Structure formats: C-alpha cells, structure tokens
Amino acid sequence: MSRKKIALIGAGQIGGTLAHLAGLKELGDIVLFDIADGVPQGKGLDIAESAPVDGFDAKYQGASDYAAIKDADVIIVTAGVPRKPGMSRDDLVGINLKVMESVGQGIKTYAPNAFVICITNPLDAMVWALQKFSGLAPEKIVGMAGVLDSARFRHFLAEAMDVSVKDVSAFVLGGHGDDMVPLVRYSGVAGIPLPDLVKMGWLSQDKLDAMVERTRKGGGEIVALLKTGSAFYAPAASAIAMAESYLKDKKRLLPAAAHLSGQYGIDGLFIGVPIVIGAKGVERIVEVDLNADEQAMFDKSIASVEGLIAACKQINPSLA
Ligand code: APR
Numbered sequence: 001m002s003r004k005k006i007a008l009i010g011a012g013q014i015g016g017t018l019a020h021l022a023g024l025k026e027l028g029d030i031v032l033f034d035i036a037d038g039v040p041q042g043k044g045l046d047i048a049e050s051a052p053v054d055g056f057d058a059k060y061q062g063a064s065d066y067a068a069i070k071d072a073d074v075i076i077v078t079a080g081v082p083r084k085p086g087m088s089r090d091d092l093v094g095i096n097l098k099v100m101e102s103v104g105q106g107i108k109t110y111a112p113n114a115f116v117i118c119i120t121n122p123l124d125a126m127v128w129a130l131q132k133f134s135g136l137a138p139e140k141i142v143g144m145a146g147v148l149d150s151a152r153f154r155h156f157l158a159e160a161m162d163v164s165v166k167d168v169s170a171f172v173l174g175g176h177g178d179d180m181v182p183l184v185r186y187s188g189v190a191g192i193p194l195p196d197l198v199k200m201g202w203l204s205q206d207k208l209d210a211m212v213e214r215t216r217k218g219g220g221e222i223v224a225l226l227k228t229g230s231a232f233y234a235p236a237a238s239a240i241a242m243a244e245s246y247l248k249d250k251k252r253l254l255p256a257a258a259h260l261s262g263q264y265g266i267d268g269l270f271i272g273v274p275i276v277i278g279a280k281g282v283e284r285i286v287e288v289d290l291n292a293d294e295q296a297m298f299d300k301s302i303a304s305v306e307g308l309i310a311a312c313k314q315i316n317p318s319l320a
Pocket of ligand 1: 009010011012013014015033034035036039078079080081082083092096099102119120121122229230231232235
C-alpha cells in the first residue's frame, strides 16, 4: 500500500508546523506549496533532515506549481495573510478571498477528490468561498476552527481546575469570531458537566464566565503577544487531528465549520457545528439541543458570518 499524499497550500507558520506534525505522525508524504520562492522547498528539506533524528518516514516536496498537489488525499489550506495586532479576522476578507480563488482553481484542476481543510481567515467565509471556487462536494471540505477554539477552552478549564487536559472536554459552536459560542452545558470533566462542577465548588461562575470570554478572544490574545503574526502551533495541531480522522476513518466527533443544508435551520452556510469525520469526509452533522440563550448567541454568530458572505459577494460578484 502506498503512502497517503498530504498537500499543504501555504507554507508559512501554520503550514510549516503542519508539515512537521504530519511527518512525526507518519500520516503520509507531504507536498508544501507556496508562492514565496524557496520557502516550501527550504522548510520541506529542513523537516526531512529532522526525520532521521526522530525516526519517521515521510517524503517532502516543496513546490510553487499546483501540478505538485496532483491527486492529494488531504489538502490543508493556510495560504493568505494572518492578522496583525488591532486587526479582526474580518479585516482579511479582501486579500484572502483572492487567494482562495487561485487555491480553488488549483484544487479543481489537480485534486478534485481530496478532503480539504481550510484554515485561512476569516474562516467561515473563506471555506464557503473555497467550496464555490473549487467545486468540491460539500462533504469533502471543512473549516478548522472548532477544534482550536475548544482546545483553548479546554486548556483554560484544565488549568483552573488542576486536572489533566485529557479529561476535559468542551465544544464551541458558531463562527470563528469573537461571538463564537462556547457551550458550557456540553463541556465538563470526565462526563461531569461544567454547571455541576460550579455547584461542586470546583470553579466559580465568575471564573467560568471569564474563561468563556477568554476563549472567544483567544486568537486575539496570541496576536497581541506575538505582534508579527497569529497563532500557529494549536491551529496546526487541530487541523492534523481532523486530517487523521479522515485518513484513518476514525469517525471522531469534532466541531468544525461544515456546509449546512437545513441543519440548525441554516441553508448554504459553513458554520461551526459538531460533525463526524471519517473516510467519506463529513459523515454526520450532529444537531444538539440548544436552550434559548444558546440559540440567541448562535443566531448572533450566524448573522456575523452572513455579513462576511455578503462582503465576499460584493467583492467578487461571481460568488453571488
Ligand atoms: N498561494 C499560495 N500561498 C500563498 C498565497 C497564494 N496566493 N498568498 C500567500 N501565500 C502564503 C504566504 O507566502 C505565506 O507563506 O501563505 C503563507 C501564510 O503564512 P503566514 O503568513 O505565516 O500565516 P499563518 O500564520 O500560517 O496563517 C495563515 O491561517 O489562521 C489563519 O489568519 C491566518 O489567514 C491566516 C492563515
């Protein structure tokens, strides 16, 4: 059996980390594609030279021609620009929409059957546009945000309660913006929901509320610290978990931006919901029950995503 092929479009901070993690986990052979001359080749060679030390087998190829992604099994897209301090993810729409157009063409021409994970921001709008530009089947393209947002929430919770991150589960619904919806009722430690843990005195309500808010602004917190770019370790780890679930048919239930066709009363948008990822791509979209407060927060998040889609259609009328 030959190795799987993983194409990384964008070989910047996240792309380089993805390439390293995919090798360490022996997910397949890796193609790094970027418009920056020498960068994908240099990063590929550097990581390949680490393989003898860590003892993993994976071939690396750097490329600046889309032909190199031919017949990739998985494609992870980070091409575009990240935000700088003071910018919101939405400020990136104009530049990154153009990038999605060229990436979509490349995928359409060379790897129309790949499972595609988009990371480029503003996430929910860029994955929507990339599906349109690439013509991919809706179940073969997702946006990575929920795994990352949930991981941030899990980290804060584990630290506050002094328990292993492994036993903390959490999920976040909605768009990848500051009005995302961390679902407190569906998050907890080893099956004990957060509201019960508050009653048990493990966590005060105030502290929990502050962590929900910190999760919503988690990306901005890293941007403010780094000053020259945005988060890359946790975003890369999150996308790798999704790729692994597809490649190994693990059928993990993960939050991700998926194409909705009526679920949650939404039609034609990509937005963060729990999904099952297996060999067929998005195998199930899971509809959880929302109370009135959660629904109101979700509606607000949906409205933000709709606003971004409208902006995309205005910039590029072919998307309308
Ligand atoms: N085609 C291919 N690659 C491109 C293109 C393009 N049209 N335009 C830009 N790139 C490449 C850049 O050359 C750069 O190497 O995309 C890479 C982006 O890398 P970084 O600037 O390091 O950004 P990164 O931190 O990896 O984030 C990428 O993910 O989280 C989001 O908001 C973030 O949209 C940003 C994306």
